[in-house]
Amino acid sequence: MNDALPSQTASRIFKPRPSSGWLSLVLLPIPFIALGLWFLLLGDPRMPLLVRLFNGIVCTGIGLPLLILAFWFPGMRYVLGPGELILRYGPVLTYRIPLSGIIRVRRRNLAISLWSSMRLPGLALFKVPYSDVGTVRMCATSASRHILLIETEDAVYGLTPADEEGFVAELKSRMGV
Amino acid sequence: MPGIYVMAVITLAASAGLWGGLVYFLSGRRSAYLWLILSGLPLSALVNLCVKKPLGLTVSAWAGIPPPWGPTSPVWFLTFLFLLSPVFEEPVKLLPLLFPSARRTLSGKGAALWAGMALGIGYGLGEATYLAYGIARNPHFARMAWYLFTGYFGERLIVCFLHGVMTAVAVSGIRRGLGPGVLGVLAAMGLHGLINIGAALYQFKVIPLAATQLPFIASLILLVIIFEGLRRTASREPGAADKAEEVVYYQRTVLRHPVEKA
Numbered sequence: 001m002n003d004a005l006p007s008q009t010a011s012r013i014f015k016p017r018p019s020s021g022w023l024s025l026v027l028l029p030i031p032f033i034a035l036g037l038w039f040l041l042l043g044d045p046r047m048p049l050l051v052r053l054f055n056g057i058v059c060t061g062i063g064l065p066l067l068i069l070a071f072w073f074p075g076m077r078y079v080l081g082p083g084e085l086i087l088r089y090g091p092v093l094t095y096r097i098p099l100s101g102i103i104r105v106r107r108r109n110l111a112i113s114l115w116s117s118m119r120l121p122g123l124a125l126f127k128v129p130y131s132d133v134g135t136v137r138m139c140a141t142s143a144s145r146h147i148l149l150i151e152t153e154d155a156v157y158g159l160t161p162a163d164e165e166g167f168v169a170e171l172k173s174r175m176g177v
Numbered sequence: 178m179p180g181i182y183v184m185a186v187i188t189l190a191a192s193a194g195l196w197g198g199l200v201y202f203l204s205g206r207r208s209a210y211l212w213l214i215l216s217g218l219p220l221s222a223l224v225n226l227c228v229k230k231p232l233g234l235t236v237s238a239w240a241g242i243p244p245p246w247g248p249t250s251p252v253w254f255l256t257f258l259f260l261l262s263p264v265f266e267e268p269v270k271l272l273p274l275l276f277p278s279a280r281r282t283l284s285g286k287g288a289a290l291w292a293g294m295a296l297g298i299g300y301g302l303g304e305a306t307y308l309a310y311g312i313a314r315n316p317h318f319a320r321m322a323w324y325l326f327t328g329y330f331g332e333r334l335i336v337c338f339l340h341g342v343m344t345a346v347a348v349s350g351i352r353r354g355l356g357p358g359v360l361g362v363l364a365a366m367g368l369h370g371l372i373n374i375g376a377a378l379y380q381f382k383v384i385p386l387a388a389t390q391l392p393f394i395a396s397l398i399l400l401v402i403i404f405e406g407l408r409r410t411a412s413r414e415p416g417a418a419d420k421a422e423e424v425v426y427y428q429r430t431v432l433r434h435p436v437e438k439a
Contacts, residue, residue, distance in 0.1 A: 108423040111203065111412050114401050131405055132412035146422075168426045177427060 011081040014167045017160045019141035021123030025070035028120065029063030036060030073123070076139065078159055080170055085150070087139035087159055093125055095137055095157055097150060099175045104151040105168065110136070110144045110158070119143045124158065183323035185309035188330045189302055192337040196298045200341075203408075204291040209282050213292055216273035217299020222307045224269040229261045248380055259377040263369035267362055270300045270344045274351070287411035289352040293345030300344070301337030308333070335397060336372075342400040343368050345407055368403075372396040 036059030072090025079086040087095040111131040124138035161167035350361015375392035
Protein backbone atom coordinates (compact mmCIF):
# COMPACT_ATOMS: atom_id res chain seq x y z
CA MET A 1 0.00 0.00 0.00
CA ASN A 2 1.31 3.45 -0.90
CA ASP A 3 0.79 5.98 1.92
CA ALA A 4 2.15 8.94 -0.03
CA LEU A 5 -0.14 11.91 -0.64
CA PRO A 6 -1.04 12.54 -4.31
CA SER A 7 1.02 15.76 -4.24
CA GLN A 8 4.07 13.78 -3.12
CA THR A 9 3.96 11.32 -6.01
CA ALA A 10 4.47 14.15 -8.51
CA SER A 11 7.95 15.62 -9.00
CA ARG A 12 8.60 19.19 -8.01
CA ILE A 13 11.46 21.14 -9.53
CA PHE A 14 13.49 23.74 -7.62
CA LYS A 15 15.89 26.14 -9.36
CA PRO A 16 19.27 27.12 -7.85
CA ARG A 17 20.12 30.58 -6.56
CA PRO A 18 21.14 32.95 -9.36
CA SER A 19 24.89 33.45 -9.68
CA SER A 20 27.60 34.57 -12.08
CA GLY A 21 28.81 30.99 -12.51
CA TRP A 22 27.97 31.04 -16.22
CA LEU A 23 30.21 34.09 -16.65
CA SER A 24 33.12 32.23 -15.01
CA LEU A 25 32.55 29.33 -17.40
CA VAL A 26 32.54 31.67 -20.40
CA LEU A 27 35.44 33.95 -19.42
CA LEU A 28 37.88 31.30 -18.17
CA PRO A 29 38.16 29.30 -21.42
CA ILE A 30 38.47 32.34 -23.73
CA PRO A 31 42.29 32.69 -23.37
CA PHE A 32 42.76 28.93 -23.83
CA ILE A 33 40.56 28.76 -26.93
CA ALA A 34 42.06 31.94 -28.41
CA LEU A 35 45.57 30.55 -27.89
CA GLY A 36 44.51 27.17 -29.29
CA LEU A 37 43.00 28.74 -32.41
CA TRP A 38 46.08 30.91 -32.85
CA PHE A 39 48.27 27.79 -32.84
CA LEU A 40 45.94 25.90 -35.21
CA LEU A 41 45.06 28.66 -37.69
CA LEU A 42 47.88 31.21 -37.57
CA GLY A 43 50.84 30.29 -35.39
CA ASP A 44 54.49 30.85 -36.08
CA PRO A 45 55.43 29.42 -39.53
CA ARG A 46 58.80 28.30 -38.11
CA MET A 47 57.02 26.07 -35.60
CA PRO A 48 56.86 22.37 -36.66
CA LEU A 49 53.34 21.32 -37.72
CA LEU A 50 53.21 18.56 -35.10
CA VAL A 51 54.00 21.02 -32.28
CA ARG A 52 51.39 23.48 -33.62
CA LEU A 53 48.76 20.75 -33.70
CA PHE A 54 49.68 19.50 -30.22
CA ASN A 55 49.62 22.97 -28.64
CA GLY A 56 46.42 23.92 -30.46
CA ILE A 57 44.55 20.75 -29.53
CA VAL A 58 45.66 20.86 -25.87
CA CYS A 59 44.71 24.54 -25.42
CA THR A 60 41.36 24.13 -27.17
CA GLY A 61 40.79 20.88 -25.30
CA ILE A 62 41.13 22.68 -21.97
CA GLY A 63 38.79 25.53 -22.94
CA LEU A 64 36.00 23.80 -24.86
CA PRO A 65 34.65 21.57 -22.04
CA LEU A 66 34.20 24.66 -19.86
CA LEU A 67 32.22 26.40 -22.61
CA ILE A 68 30.04 23.31 -22.96
CA LEU A 69 29.45 23.36 -19.19
CA ALA A 70 28.36 27.02 -19.53
CA PHE A 71 25.72 25.95 -22.05
CA TRP A 72 24.15 23.64 -19.46
CA PHE A 73 24.32 26.18 -16.63
CA PRO A 74 20.68 27.38 -16.97
CA GLY A 75 19.54 23.76 -16.72
CA MET A 76 20.87 23.16 -13.20
CA ARG A 77 17.96 22.00 -11.05
CA TYR A 78 16.90 20.00 -8.00
CA VAL A 79 14.05 17.55 -8.55
CA LEU A 80 12.09 16.29 -5.56
CA GLY A 81 10.51 13.12 -6.87
CA PRO A 82 8.69 10.28 -5.19
CA GLY A 83 11.12 8.84 -2.68
CA GLU A 84 14.23 10.59 -4.01
CA LEU A 85 15.93 13.90 -4.57
CA ILE A 86 17.75 14.33 -7.87
CA LEU A 87 20.47 16.95 -8.36
CA ARG A 88 21.04 17.56 -12.05
CA TYR A 89 23.43 19.60 -14.20
CA GLY A 90 22.92 18.83 -17.89
CA PRO A 91 23.80 15.30 -18.94
CA VAL A 92 27.14 15.36 -17.09
CA LEU A 93 25.97 15.31 -13.48
CA THR A 94 23.10 13.45 -11.82
CA TYR A 95 23.06 12.66 -8.11
CA ARG A 96 20.15 10.54 -6.82
CA ILE A 97 19.57 10.77 -3.06
CA PRO A 98 16.99 8.41 -1.51
CA LEU A 99 14.90 10.44 0.95
CA SER A 100 14.90 7.54 3.39
CA GLY A 101 18.70 7.69 3.56
CA ILE A 102 18.97 11.34 4.60
CA ILE A 103 20.31 11.74 8.13
CA ARG A 104 20.97 15.47 8.31
CA VAL A 105 20.02 18.65 6.45
CA ARG A 106 21.82 21.87 7.37
CA ARG A 107 22.90 25.15 5.83
CA ARG A 108 26.39 26.53 6.47
CA ASN A 109 29.38 28.25 4.96
CA LEU A 110 32.14 25.89 3.85
CA ALA A 111 35.89 26.34 4.15
CA ILE A 112 37.34 25.88 0.67
CA SER A 113 40.61 23.94 0.45
CA LEU A 114 43.64 24.34 -1.79
CA TRP A 115 43.08 20.98 -3.49
CA SER A 116 42.01 21.15 -7.11
CA SER A 117 38.33 20.69 -7.99
CA MET A 118 35.58 21.96 -10.29
CA ARG A 119 35.03 25.14 -8.33
CA LEU A 120 34.72 28.62 -9.83
CA PRO A 121 33.18 31.89 -8.67
CA GLY A 122 29.44 31.19 -8.69
CA LEU A 123 29.66 27.47 -9.39
CA ALA A 124 30.75 24.19 -7.76
CA LEU A 125 30.24 20.81 -9.40
CA PHE A 126 31.19 17.19 -8.76
CA LYS A 127 33.30 16.15 -5.75
CA VAL A 128 34.82 19.16 -3.99
CA PRO A 129 37.12 18.74 -0.96
CA TYR A 130 36.51 21.18 1.91
CA SER A 131 38.75 21.77 4.91
CA ASP A 132 35.94 21.54 7.46
CA VAL A 133 33.36 19.02 6.25
CA GLY A 134 35.46 16.84 3.96
CA THR A 135 34.45 15.93 0.40
CA VAL A 136 31.06 17.21 -0.75
CA ARG A 137 29.29 16.25 -3.98
CA MET A 138 28.37 19.68 -5.24
CA CYS A 139 25.68 20.84 -7.62
CA ALA A 140 25.53 24.45 -6.51
CA THR A 141 25.80 28.06 -7.68
CA SER A 142 28.19 28.95 -4.88
CA ALA A 143 31.39 27.23 -3.78
CA SER A 144 31.30 28.17 -0.12
CA ARG A 145 28.56 30.60 0.95
CA HIS A 146 25.23 29.37 2.35
CA ILE A 147 25.43 25.81 1.09
CA LEU A 148 22.58 23.46 1.94
CA LEU A 149 24.25 20.21 2.95
CA ILE A 150 22.26 16.99 2.66
CA GLU A 151 23.99 14.14 4.40
CA THR A 152 23.42 10.42 4.00
CA GLU A 153 25.34 7.51 5.51
CA ASP A 154 27.51 7.34 2.38
CA ALA A 155 27.98 10.88 1.15
CA VAL A 156 27.41 14.59 1.64
CA TYR A 157 25.72 16.64 -1.09
CA GLY A 158 25.84 20.42 -1.47
CA LEU A 159 23.15 22.51 -3.18
CA THR A 160 21.89 26.08 -3.26
CA PRO A 161 18.13 26.23 -3.92
CA ALA A 162 16.81 29.73 -4.64
CA ASP A 163 13.79 29.11 -2.42
CA GLU A 164 15.60 27.40 0.44
CA GLU A 165 12.72 27.52 2.91
CA GLY A 166 10.25 26.13 0.38
CA PHE A 167 12.71 23.43 -0.65
CA VAL A 168 13.41 22.33 2.92
CA ALA A 169 9.69 22.35 3.80
CA GLU A 170 8.87 20.19 0.77
CA LEU A 171 11.82 17.88 1.48
CA LYS A 172 10.78 17.38 5.11
CA SER A 173 7.17 16.86 4.11
CA ARG A 174 8.18 14.12 1.67
CA MET A 175 10.48 12.58 4.26
CA GLY A 176 7.51 12.46 6.66
CA VAL A 177 9.13 14.60 9.39
CA MET B 178 66.51 49.84 -14.77
CA PRO B 179 67.45 46.15 -14.33
CA GLY B 180 64.80 43.80 -15.74
CA ILE B 181 64.53 41.90 -12.46
CA TYR B 182 62.88 44.93 -10.84
CA VAL B 183 60.02 44.84 -13.37
CA MET B 184 59.50 41.13 -12.65
CA ALA B 185 59.82 41.79 -8.91
CA VAL B 186 56.96 44.32 -9.08
CA ILE B 187 54.80 41.80 -10.98
CA THR B 188 55.75 39.05 -8.50
CA LEU B 189 55.01 41.19 -5.45
CA ALA B 190 51.66 42.31 -6.87
CA ALA B 191 50.64 38.73 -7.73
CA SER B 192 51.87 37.25 -4.42
CA ALA B 193 50.37 39.99 -2.27
CA GLY B 194 47.07 39.77 -4.14
CA LEU B 195 46.86 35.99 -4.13
CA TRP B 196 48.14 35.15 -0.65
CA GLY B 197 46.97 38.36 1.02
CA GLY B 198 43.55 37.70 -0.49
CA LEU B 199 43.66 34.10 0.75
CA VAL B 200 44.40 35.22 4.31
CA TYR B 201 41.85 38.04 4.22
CA PHE B 202 38.94 36.09 2.78
CA LEU B 203 39.50 32.71 4.47
CA SER B 204 40.04 34.31 7.88
CA GLY B 205 36.62 35.97 7.71
CA ARG B 206 37.78 39.32 6.25
CA ARG B 207 39.84 40.39 9.27
CA SER B 208 42.08 43.31 8.33
CA ALA B 209 44.31 42.83 11.41
CA TYR B 210 46.15 40.09 9.51
CA LEU B 211 46.96 42.47 6.67
CA TRP B 212 48.87 44.62 9.18
CA LEU B 213 50.81 41.53 10.22
CA ILE B 214 51.79 41.00 6.57
CA LEU B 215 53.23 44.54 6.51
CA SER B 216 55.16 43.89 9.73
CA GLY B 217 56.93 40.92 8.12
CA LEU B 218 58.24 42.87 5.11
CA PRO B 219 61.61 44.16 6.49
CA LEU B 220 62.55 40.96 8.34
CA SER B 221 64.28 39.13 5.46
CA ALA B 222 66.68 42.01 4.83
CA LEU B 223 67.22 42.26 8.59
CA VAL B 224 68.17 38.61 9.11
CA ASN B 225 70.28 38.43 5.95
CA LEU B 226 72.26 41.62 6.50
CA CYS B 227 72.53 41.52 10.29
CA VAL B 228 72.75 37.80 11.08
CA LYS B 229 73.35 35.36 8.21
CA LYS B 230 75.89 37.37 6.20
CA PRO B 231 78.08 38.42 9.17
CA LEU B 232 77.99 34.88 10.57
CA GLY B 233 78.93 33.33 7.22
CA LEU B 234 81.78 35.80 6.73
CA THR B 235 83.05 35.34 10.30
CA VAL B 236 83.12 31.54 10.09
CA SER B 237 84.66 31.57 6.59
CA ALA B 238 87.39 33.99 7.74
CA TRP B 239 88.05 31.82 10.80
CA ALA B 240 88.28 28.66 8.67
CA GLY B 241 90.12 30.32 5.78
CA ILE B 242 87.42 29.69 3.17
CA PRO B 243 87.13 32.85 1.06
CA PRO B 244 83.97 33.61 -0.95
CA PRO B 245 82.53 32.82 -3.43
CA TRP B 246 81.33 29.66 -1.75
CA GLY B 247 80.09 26.78 -3.87
CA PRO B 248 80.39 23.06 -4.60
CA THR B 249 84.18 23.21 -4.10
CA SER B 250 83.83 24.48 -0.51
CA PRO B 251 84.18 21.93 2.35
CA VAL B 252 81.02 19.92 3.11
CA TRP B 253 80.96 21.00 6.77
CA PHE B 254 80.96 24.65 5.69
CA LEU B 255 78.19 24.09 3.12
CA THR B 256 76.18 22.31 5.84
CA PHE B 257 76.70 25.31 8.11
CA LEU B 258 75.47 27.67 5.38
CA PHE B 259 72.51 25.37 4.69
CA LEU B 260 71.48 25.47 8.36
CA LEU B 261 71.68 29.26 8.65
CA SER B 262 68.38 29.87 6.84
CA PRO B 263 66.10 27.52 8.82
CA VAL B 264 67.73 28.25 12.18
CA PHE B 265 67.67 32.04 11.96
CA GLU B 266 64.85 32.87 9.55
CA GLU B 267 62.11 30.98 11.41
CA PRO B 268 62.60 32.78 14.77
CA VAL B 269 63.03 36.16 13.04
CA LYS B 270 59.65 35.77 11.32
CA LEU B 271 58.08 35.70 14.80
CA LEU B 272 59.60 39.01 15.95
CA PRO B 273 56.39 41.06 15.41
CA LEU B 274 54.74 38.85 18.06
CA LEU B 275 56.90 40.61 20.65
CA PHE B 276 54.42 43.48 20.35
CA PRO B 277 51.37 42.99 22.59
CA SER B 278 49.02 44.27 19.86
CA ALA B 279 50.22 41.49 17.53
CA ARG B 280 49.95 38.85 20.28
CA ARG B 281 46.34 39.84 20.89
CA THR B 282 45.46 38.48 17.43
CA LEU B 283 46.26 34.93 18.66
CA SER B 284 42.87 34.33 20.28
CA GLY B 285 42.30 30.79 18.99
CA LYS B 286 43.54 28.04 16.69
CA GLY B 287 42.13 29.77 13.63
CA ALA B 288 43.60 33.11 14.68
CA ALA B 289 47.04 31.52 15.22
CA LEU B 290 46.89 29.91 11.78
CA TRP B 291 46.06 33.17 9.98
CA ALA B 292 48.44 35.29 12.07
CA GLY B 293 51.26 32.84 11.23
CA MET B 294 50.30 32.79 7.57
CA ALA B 295 50.28 36.61 7.48
CA LEU B 296 53.70 36.91 9.17
CA GLY B 297 55.22 34.29 6.84
CA ILE B 298 53.72 35.80 3.70
CA GLY B 299 55.01 39.22 4.73
CA TYR B 300 58.46 37.72 5.23
CA GLY B 301 58.22 36.02 1.81
CA LEU B 302 57.33 39.29 0.09
CA GLY B 303 60.28 41.00 1.77
CA GLU B 304 62.56 38.13 0.77
CA ALA B 305 61.45 38.43 -2.88
CA THR B 306 62.36 42.13 -2.78
CA TYR B 307 65.72 41.47 -1.11
CA LEU B 308 66.57 38.76 -3.67
CA ALA B 309 65.62 41.07 -6.57
CA TYR B 310 68.00 43.66 -5.12
CA GLY B 311 70.78 41.04 -4.97
CA ILE B 312 70.13 39.86 -8.54
CA ALA B 313 70.11 43.43 -9.86
CA ARG B 314 73.57 44.00 -8.36
CA ASN B 315 74.97 40.96 -10.19
CA PRO B 316 76.46 42.18 -13.52
CA HIS B 317 75.60 38.83 -15.16
CA PHE B 318 71.83 39.33 -14.55
CA ALA B 319 71.54 43.12 -14.46
CA ARG B 320 71.10 43.56 -18.22
CA MET B 321 68.71 40.66 -18.78
CA ALA B 322 65.18 41.44 -20.05
CA TRP B 323 62.43 41.30 -17.42
CA TYR B 324 60.54 38.46 -19.14
CA LEU B 325 63.50 36.13 -18.72
CA PHE B 326 62.92 36.02 -14.93
CA THR B 327 59.78 33.84 -15.03
CA GLY B 328 61.62 31.29 -12.85
CA TYR B 329 61.96 33.96 -10.16
CA PHE B 330 58.26 34.75 -10.47
CA GLY B 331 57.09 31.13 -10.10
CA GLU B 332 59.47 30.27 -7.28
CA ARG B 333 58.81 33.39 -5.21
CA LEU B 334 55.03 33.09 -5.66
CA ILE B 335 55.12 29.59 -4.17
CA VAL B 336 57.77 30.38 -1.53
CA CYS B 337 55.56 33.16 -0.09
CA PHE B 338 52.89 30.54 0.64
CA LEU B 339 55.47 28.10 2.04
CA HIS B 340 56.84 30.76 4.41
CA GLY B 341 53.28 31.34 5.55
CA VAL B 342 52.66 27.67 6.37
CA MET B 343 55.99 27.28 8.20
CA THR B 344 55.28 30.31 10.38
CA ALA B 345 51.70 29.11 10.95
CA VAL B 346 53.13 25.85 12.34
CA ALA B 347 55.37 27.81 14.72
CA VAL B 348 52.63 30.26 15.81
CA SER B 349 50.10 27.44 16.34
CA GLY B 350 52.59 25.93 18.79
CA ILE B 351 53.37 29.23 20.51
CA ARG B 352 49.66 29.85 21.13
CA ARG B 353 49.57 26.68 23.26
CA GLY B 354 52.48 27.60 25.55
CA LEU B 355 56.25 27.45 25.93
CA GLY B 356 56.83 23.73 25.30
CA PRO B 357 54.56 23.41 22.25
CA GLY B 358 55.93 26.77 21.09
CA VAL B 359 59.53 25.49 21.06
CA LEU B 360 58.38 22.34 19.28
CA GLY B 361 56.45 24.45 16.77
CA VAL B 362 59.50 26.57 15.97
CA LEU B 363 61.68 23.45 15.65
CA ALA B 364 59.09 21.88 13.32
CA ALA B 365 59.09 25.07 11.22
CA MET B 366 62.91 24.91 11.03
CA GLY B 367 62.70 21.27 9.95
CA LEU B 368 60.20 22.09 7.21
CA HIS B 369 62.38 24.99 6.06
CA GLY B 370 65.36 22.65 5.85
CA LEU B 371 63.28 20.17 3.86
CA ILE B 372 62.31 22.83 1.32
CA ASN B 373 65.98 23.81 0.85
CA ILE B 374 67.32 20.27 0.78
CA GLY B 375 67.23 20.00 -3.05
CA ALA B 376 69.58 22.95 -3.48
CA ALA B 377 71.82 21.63 -0.67
CA LEU B 378 72.04 18.15 -2.17
CA TYR B 379 73.02 19.71 -5.48
CA GLN B 380 75.75 21.69 -3.72
CA PHE B 381 76.95 18.46 -2.10
CA LYS B 382 76.95 16.88 -5.61
CA VAL B 383 74.48 14.20 -4.47
CA ILE B 384 71.84 15.00 -7.11
CA PRO B 385 72.03 16.67 -10.54
CA LEU B 386 70.68 20.18 -11.15
CA ALA B 387 67.58 18.83 -12.93
CA ALA B 388 66.55 16.89 -9.80
CA THR B 389 66.70 19.83 -7.38
CA GLN B 390 63.03 20.67 -7.97
CA LEU B 391 61.79 17.22 -6.87
CA PRO B 392 62.33 17.72 -3.10
CA PHE B 393 60.84 21.22 -3.50
CA ILE B 394 57.67 19.84 -5.10
CA ALA B 395 57.44 17.10 -2.45
CA SER B 396 57.80 19.75 0.27
CA LEU B 397 55.11 21.88 -1.37
CA ILE B 398 52.65 18.96 -1.31
CA LEU B 399 53.56 18.21 2.33
CA LEU B 400 53.04 21.84 3.37
CA VAL B 401 49.66 22.03 1.59
CA ILE B 402 48.63 18.92 3.57
CA ILE B 403 49.83 20.57 6.81
CA PHE B 404 47.99 23.80 5.93
CA GLU B 405 44.77 21.90 5.28
CA GLY B 406 45.23 20.02 8.56
CA LEU B 407 45.64 23.27 10.49
CA ARG B 408 42.53 24.68 8.82
CA ARG B 409 40.52 21.54 9.63
CA THR B 410 41.55 21.79 13.29
CA ALA B 411 40.67 25.49 13.36
CA SER B 412 37.27 24.92 11.74
CA ARG B 413 36.30 22.48 14.53
CA GLU B 414 36.80 25.17 17.16
CA PRO B 415 33.62 26.31 18.91
CA GLY B 416 32.66 29.66 17.42
CA ALA B 417 34.59 29.16 14.16
CA ALA B 418 33.40 31.73 11.62
CA ASP B 419 31.82 29.23 9.20
CA LYS B 420 30.26 27.15 11.97
CA ALA B 421 28.65 30.17 13.64
CA GLU B 422 26.24 30.67 10.76
CA GLU B 423 25.11 27.03 10.64
CA VAL B 424 21.37 26.28 10.60
CA VAL B 425 20.34 22.65 11.18
CA TYR B 426 16.96 21.92 9.52
CA TYR B 427 16.81 18.22 10.25
CA GLN B 428 18.90 15.64 12.07
CA ARG B 429 18.22 11.96 12.54
CA THR B 430 20.02 10.11 15.29
CA VAL B 431 21.77 7.10 13.82
CA LEU B 432 22.51 4.29 16.23
CA ARG B 433 25.67 2.73 14.86
CA HIS B 434 25.75 0.06 17.59
CA PRO B 435 22.34 -1.61 18.19
CA VAL B 436 23.40 -2.57 21.75
CA GLU B 437 23.18 1.14 22.67
CA LYS B 438 19.39 0.82 22.45
CA ALA B 439 19.33 -1.20 25.66
